[in-house]
Amino acid sequence: MLIAGFPAGAWGTNCYLVAPAPGEECVIIDPGHEAAPGVEEALKKHRLKPVAVVLTHGHLDHVASVVPVCGAHDVPAWIHPDDRYMMSDPEKALGRSIGAQLMGELTVGEPDDVKELTDGATLELAGMELTVAHAPGHTKGSVTFGLPEAADIPPILFSGDLLFAGSIGRTDLPGGDMAEILDSLARVCVPLDDSTVVLSGHGPQTTIGQERATNPYLRQVAAGPGANTEHAPRRGM
Numbered sequence: 001m002l003i004a005g006f007p008a009g010a011w012g013t014n015c016y017l018v019a020p021a022p023g024e025e026c027v028i029i030d031p032g033h034e035a036a037p038g039v040e041e042a043l044k045k046h047r048l049k050p051v052a053v054v055l056t057h058g059h060l061d062h063v064a065s066v067v068p069v070c071g072a073h074d075v076p077a078w079i080h081p082d083d084r085y086m087m088s089d090p091e092k093a094l095g096r097s098i099g100a101q102l103m104g105e106l107t108v109g110e111p112d113d114v115k116e117l118t119d120g121a122t123l124e125l126a127g128m129e130l131t132v133a134h135a136p137g138h139t140k141g142s143v144t145f146g147l148p149e150a151a152d153i154p155p156i157l158f159s160g161d162l163l164f165a166g167s168i169g170r171t172d173l174p175g176g177d178m179a180e181i182l183d184s185l186a187r188v189c190v191p192l193d194d195s196t197v198v199l200s201g202h203g204p205q206t207t208i209g210q211e212r213a214t215n216p217y218l219r220q221v222a223a224g225p226g227a228n229t230e231h232a233p234r235r236g237m
Contacts, residue, residue, distance in 0.1 A: 001153045002026075004042045005199065009033025011061040014201055016158065018128065018147070023047040025126035029054050029145065029158055030201060031065040039069055052125050053077040053111075056160025056201060057142040058086025058093055059173075060108075070111035078123065080134065081116045082175075083141030093139070094173055117143055133188045135162045137181020138169030144188055154195045157208070163189055163198055165206035168217045186221040 002024075005016040008031075015035045019026035026048040031039055043050065050073045053066055058079060066077050066087065079087070086093035087110050117123075119134035123145075131146040138161040147156040161169030162184055171178045194209030211218045 001147075001150060002046060002048075003156075003199070004046060006038045006042070007202075008035035008038055009061060009064070012202060013061045014199065014203075015039065016199060017042050017046070017048060017050075018126070019046070019048050020127045025049050025051045027052050027054055027125050027128070027130065028069060030056055030062040030160070031069045032062045033060065033064040035065040036068045036072075039065070040072075049073075050075050052123075054117075054123065054125075054130065054145060055079040055083075056144065056158065056162075057139045058083030059139065059161070060086070060090040060094065062160070062201060063087055064108075067109055067111050070113070076113035076115050077111045078115045078117050080118075080141030080143050082136070083139050084110075084114065084116065086139075086141075087114075092174065119143075135160075135181075135184035135188045136175075137171060137177055137179075137184045138162060139173075140175040142169075142184070149195075154197055155193060156197045156199060157189070157192060159189075159198050159200045161201040163211060163215070163218070164200045164203050165198075165211070166215055168215075169201075182217065182221050185218055189218060190222050 002019045002022055005014050008015050010033055013032035015031050016029040017026050028050050052075050053070055055063055070077050090108055117132050121132045123130040133144045135142050135144050142160055145158040149155045171181055192208045196208040198206045
C-alpha cells in the first residue's frame, strides 16, 4: 500500500494519494487550496495514474483544486450530495465573512463528472475498496473513507474534518452542528479498532486508540450519554 500525503495551501489541508503500490492506479483525496502542483509532483514521483478524486466534504480548503486535477486527468469527483453545492458556491458554504474574501482569488465550480456518495457504500477504485460513512456535524455532507486491514497495513480511516489528533472539526460554520458531530464520532469512530490509523484533514496522523485515550470529545462520546469533559479547541476551516 502506498499513501502519499502533503499539507496544501493557506489552511494546510492534507491531500492524500492512495494506491496499492507505486506504478499503479491511485485515488486522490481532498485536493484543496493550491494542491494541484503537489498532486502532480506525487503522481510523477510514484508513477501513479489517478482514476478518481474523492472528497470528505465540500469546504473550499478541501475542494479548491478539484476542477484542475479532475480536468488534467479526465477523472470523476465523488462527493456527498448534501455538500455538492459547495463546489460552486463556497460563500454560502462558509458564510459571507470567510467566503467573500476568497471569491476574487479562486475559480470555483464543478468538474465535468461528479458522482454522489452514499452512506455505507463501498467504492471499488484503483484495485482498492474504500468504505464510505456519512459523518455530518462539520458539514451536512461530511464523510469518512475507510480502508480495511491488509497484510502490510493496519485499518485506515481518512477522517476529513470529523476527527483530528486531539480535537474535532469546528461546528460554527453553515451546516455545522455539535450534536451531529458527536453522534458521528459515536457511530463512525468509537466502534473502530484501536489500531486504526487516522489520517485527518489537518494535522498529524494518529490512531483510534490514542484518541480514545486522550481526545476529550471521543472520550465523551465513548463514555455515553450525560458524560462531560473539558474540551480542546476545534479545528478546520
